[in-house]
Amino acid sequence: MPLEEYRAKRDFEKTCEPSGAGRTKPRELPIFVVQEHHASTLHYDFRLEVDGVLKSWAVPKGPSLDPAVKRLAVQVEDHPLGYASFEGTIPQGEYGGGTVTIWDHGTYESLMGEKAEPRTASEAIEAGRIEFVMHGKRLKGRFALVRMRTQAKGKPQWLLMKLKDEFAEVGEGSDRRRRN
Numbered sequence: 340m341p342l343e344e345y346r347a348k349r350d351f352e353k354t355c356e357p358s359g360a361g362r363t364k365p366r367e368l369p370i371f372v373v374q375e376h377h378a379s380t381l382h383y384d385f386r387l388e389v390d391g392v393l394k395s396w397a398v399p400k401g402p403s404l405d406p407a408v409k410r411l412a413v414q415v416e417d418h419p420l421g422y423a424s425f426e427g428t429i430p431q432g433e434y435g436g437g438t439v440t441i442w443d444h445g446t447y448e449s450l451m452g453e454k455a456e457p458r459t460a461s462e463a464i465e466a467g468r469i470e471f472v473m474h475g476k477r478l479k480g481r482f483a484l485v486r487m488r489t490q491a492k493g494k495p496q497w498l499l500m501k502l503k504d505e506f507a508e509v510g511e512g513s514d515r516r517r518r519n
């Protein structure tokens with residue numbers, strides 16, 4: 340059951356988040372969304388469309404465009420595709436209570452199919468490393484998500500990093516968390 344954990348955590352009578360029921364149209368390229376989530380602590384939810392769901396990571400500091408900066412990304416439960424357009428306020432006392440706004444969205448392309456041992460995005464995430472190109476407003480170019488070898492108790496910990504290319508921004512100004 341792909342969205343079992345997502346649904347188990349939420350009461351759809353109380354939260355305005357999507358339940359994930361219903362179908363969504365197939366697209367040419369998979370989508371991504373990054374949502375700014377003012378829950379008990381501010382974090383950025385980084386989501387990639389893979390096999391009909393949004394693979395999801397909570398990134399406390401948000402993405403950086405500086406390849407020298409690796410950001411902790413805690414993998415959380417898969418979310419329904421419909422979550423990609425969700426903005427609103429989850430009631431206090433409910434799971435993830437607080438305000439969600441879309442920080443960036445667009446499409447992405449996995450680069451893992453071009454490797455010596457080609458993998459689908461789903462296989463790459465299962466194996467703990469995915470490289471991809473983002474086509475967003477704030478996030479452009481190559482990024483990687485890498486699962487850390489040593490894991491603390493609880494949810495899987497990954498690192499989100501920019502890979503070097505013409506869209507990388509080194510040092511000051513590379514942190515696009517501030518709104519323009």
Ligand code: MN
Pocket residue numbers: 376378382383384397435
């Ligand atoms: Mn969140």
